[in-house]
Amino acid sequence: MAAGGGSDLSGRAIASGLESVVGQTISVENLEGGGGAVGYAAFMGDEGDASYLLATETALVNLPLTEDVPFTWRSFTPIMKVGQDSTIMVVPTSASFETCADVVDAARSGQVRVAVSGGVTGNDAIQFGLIEQDQDVEFQRVPYESGGEVIAALLGGHVDVSLTNPSEVMGQLEAGDLKPLCVIAEERYEYPELADIPTTVEQGINVTFSQFRGIIAPGGISDEAKAYWIDASRTYVESDAFKEYMSTNYMQTDPLFGDDFASYLETYEADLKAGLES
Structure with a gap:
C-alpha cells in the first residue's frame, strides 16, 4: 500500500x-x-x-x-x-457531464478518457469494466500509480473522468474544483455532505461496488x-x-x-x- x-x-x-x-x-x-x-x-x-x-x-x-x-x-x-x-465518479466542475449516464452516453458516441489506478485489475478497472459490460460501451483507460496522481491528472485535464473514495476527494469537492456525478452503489450515502449524490442504479446503470x-x-x-x-x-x-x-x-x-x-x-x-x- x-x-x-x-x-x-x-x-x-x-x-x-x-x-x-x-x-x-x-x-x-x-x-x-x-x-x-x-x-x-x-x-x-x-x-x-x-x-x-x-x-x-x-x-x-x-x-x-x-x-x-x-x-x-x-x-x-x-x-x-x-x-x-462506495466509489464516487467525479469530473472537473467545468465539464459538461452532469450525471454518470452522461458519461456513458458520451462513450457511445466518442472517446471518454477515464483514469485507472491500481493496475488493470484494480478497483477502478473493475468498476469501469462492470459499467462497460452493463451499458455496452468502451472507455479509453489511462493508467496511473496512485489516487493522488489520478486527481492531479483530472484537474490538469489529462483525463475526463475518475473514480475515487470520498475521503480522497472531499477537499476538491468542497472547494468546487470537482463535481460528483454518482455513487457506484444501490443506496446513497447518509452523510449530509454526500447525501445529494445520486446512485448509479438511480441513473439506470445496474452496477454497484463497495x-x-x-x-x-x-x-x-x-x-x-x-x-x-x-x-x-x-x-x-x-x-x-x-x-x-x-x-x-x-x-x-x-x-x-x-x-x-x-x-x-x-x-x-x-x-x-x-x-x-x-
Missing part, C-alpha cells in the same frame, strides 16, 4: 486504535507494488506469526480472481472488517492468538477513535469479526466473480 492512500490511512488508524487497546506499540510498514500483490505475497512469509497484522481491502479478493498470484483470502486469518465505502477495509493476520496462527486480536478489535470499534476514523473518512460502519468476516469475504468473492464473468 502506498503512503497516503486509503489503505495506508486505514492501516495507521487501526494500528493507533489497537495500540490503545493492547498497550503495545504497533509499527506500520508500507509495502508497495502490484496493486497490493507485493504486500500480500510478502505477508505469506509471516505464516503462523501472530505479531503481524495487515491492513486489507478489496484487492485481497480481486487480485486472486484476476491475476496469477500465490494467495487467496483463505491464505490468511480474517480478523476484522471495519466497514466499507470497497471493504479491515485487518487480517497471517495464516496458521493459533486459536488463542486469533481470539486475542478479535477481542482487541471488538474493543477498538467501541472507542471514540474508531468512530472518528469512520466519520472523518466517510466510511459506512459495518464491523465484522473472525468467522463472520470470513463469511463476508466468501460472499464478496462469489459476487465479484459473477460480475467479472457476466
Whole structure:
C-alpha cells in the first residue's frame, strides 16, 4: 500500500486504535507494488506469526480472481472488517457531464478518457469494466500509480473522468474544483455532505461496488492468538477513535469479526466473480 492512500490511512488508524487497546506499540510498514500483490505475497512469509497484522481491502479478493498470484483470502486469518465505502465518479466542475449516464452516453458516441489506478485489475478497472459490460460501451483507460496522481491528472485535464473514495476527494469537492456525478452503489450515502449524490442504479446503470477495509493476520496462527486480536478489535470499534476514523473518512460502519468476516469475504468473492464473468 502506498503512503497516503486509503489503505495506508486505514492501516495507521487501526494500528493507533489497537495500540490503545493492547498497550503495545504497533509499527506500520508500507509495502508497495502490484496493486497490493507485493504486500500480500510478502505477508505469506509471516505464516503462523501472530505479531503481524495487515491492513486489507478489496484487492485481497480481486487480485486472486484476476491475476496469477500465490494467495487467496483463505491464505490468511480474517480478523476484522471495519466497514466499507462506495466509489464516487467525479469530473472537473467545468465539464459538461452532469450525471454518470452522461458519461456513458458520451462513450457511445466518442472517446471518454477515464483514469485507472491500481493496475488493470484494480478497483477502478473493475468498476469501469462492470459499467462497460452493463451499458455496452468502451472507455479509453489511462493508467496511473496512485489516487493522488489520478486527481492531479483530472484537474490538469489529462483525463475526463475518475473514480475515487470520498475521503480522497472531499477537499476538491468542497472547494468546487470537482463535481460528483454518482455513487457506484444501490443506496446513497447518509452523510449530509454526500447525501445529494445520486446512485448509479438511480441513473439506470445496474452496477454497484463497495470497497471493504479491515485487518487480517497471517495464516496458521493459533486459536488463542486469533481470539486475542478479535477481542482487541471488538474493543477498538467501541472507542471514540474508531468512530472518528469512520466519520472523518466517510466510511459506512459495518464491523465484522473472525468467522463472520470470513463469511463476508466468501460472499464478496462469489459476487465479484459473477460480475467479472457476466
